[in-house]
Amino acid sequence: MHASKEVTVALLGCGRFGQRHLEVLNRLPDVRVLVVADIDEPRAQQTAFRFGVPSFTADFREALAWPGVDVVDVCLPTFLHAQAVEGAARHGRHVFCEKPLALRAEDAQRAARACEDAGVKLQVGFCRRFDNGWLAAAEVIRSGALGRPVVWRHATGTSGAPQPWFFDRELGGGPFVDGAIHWYDFGRFLFGEVESVQAATRIMRPGRTAPDTGIVSVRFVSGDELQLMWSWGLPPGVKVDELHEVLGPEGALSMRPRQQDKISDAAVFVDHDHRKENGGHANGADPGNLGYLWLRRPGQTEAQPVVYQRNDMVEEELIAFVQAVREDRPTAVGGREAVAALQVAMAVLESGQTGRTVMFDEMTLPARSAK
Structure with a gap:
């Protein structure tokens, strides 16, 4: 150089x-x-x-x-x-x-x-590894506030990617390769290695060779689970409300950011590296650029905010x-992580096609890259 x-x-x-x-x-x-x-x-x-x-x-x-x-x-x-x-x-x-x-x-x-x-x-x-909202959710999960194991679930429905090649199995792979791979990678980052994959997929719109709609369950060795209910099969301009949350034996976390008029004075998480009491706008955060996740636990009448600084991932x-x-x-995040996430995507396509659960002791996952 x-x-x-x-x-x-x-x-x-x-x-x-x-x-x-x-x-x-x-x-x-x-x-x-x-x-x-x-x-x-x-x-x-x-x-x-x-x-x-x-x-x-x-x-x-x-x-x-x-x-x-x-x-x-x-x-x-x-x-x-x-x-x-x-x-x-x-x-x-x-x-x-x-x-x-x-x-x-x-x-x-x-x-x-x-x-x-x-x-x-x-x-x-x-890029989700650099998303402060996802990192804030990861910090909550790792803190034990939800208990373990957890179920991380996401449901979405849109018309999907703009170009036809995204829906060709040999060119783009469809949403369970191109889009959901962010979830597979972040799941491994957060929970560790994958134990099994089960999927039910279909092609909603004609002329496509990759599945555009389906339900996926990725179970990790840790006992945690990722559940996806995805569709890129809707007509252009049509979309449905998203669901994005983490469920645990001690509580639930909503990952769909929303604003509330009143922020509780209870303890909140600020950014993904810090936990502050009555966090306010600490750590140099811009009050006009804060995001909020919402933590629900037993005995609380209101959801508690998880505050983070929005960023350009x-x-x-x-x-x-x-x-x-x-x-x-x-x-x-390098080649080994990329290969491992793609192996999950391949298992999703295989399970969706065959109807059987793919066990990862049948596959060799690469070791993680050095950080």
């Missing part, structure tokens, strides 16, 4: 997430994007102009070899992720790759191994990656 510790970037994919990454990268000190790539050359050109990037190309392979690049940021469609990561590793570039790392666990394993063999860093875009994950590159230290 340059002696000035400037980090130079080639960004692959100028779609919605690529644009989002560029917004963040342009704000980071001593980070410079040298080239953007997109198969739609006019879009690549327009994106380069919009963000002040000096070069563009319609061939992401050309960008992988661009002179002077330290880092490749992969925001391509999912079916190209593994190929792009392996190419970046061959050129000695550190890699940030949006999730999932691949569509099959063996392809993800190969891409992760390519980075290890080349001695380059790999971080995968599990995409910005936080990219900052963490750039710092890891600049300071030559391990990334926050």
